[in-house]
Amino acid sequence: METIKLRDEYIKLGQALKAAGLVGSGVDAKMVIQDGLVKVNGQVEYQRGKKLVDGDIVEYENEQIKITK
Template sequence: MHTIRLKDDYIKLGQALKAAGVVESGVDAKFAVQDGLVKVNGQTETQRGKKLVSGDKVEYDGETIVIE
């Protein structure tokens, strides 16, 4: 499990995937999200720019990212 501590009010989904190290680049994040492989709070998310706030949970490729 990865934890990302917010410095601002939110972090975008693509940025969170990169920050947690579960994708190598923004392009990888874009395709993972567009292909419906990423879940936010249990729901499939297809918007790479989705704003994540404290308490959100992201799942991708067997990895979990918690936003704090």
């Protein structure tokens, strides 16, 4: 499980996918999120701008990202 450390109070879902290297660009992030391939805390998430905070877990293609402060 990869960890992303927050610089601010939150990171947006699309940015987190890019930061973790799971997608190559913002356009790629938008497409996989719109296609329902990304889960946040076990629930499918369709909003690229979803704010992720400390403790959130993102899942995409059997990879997980944990958001920490």
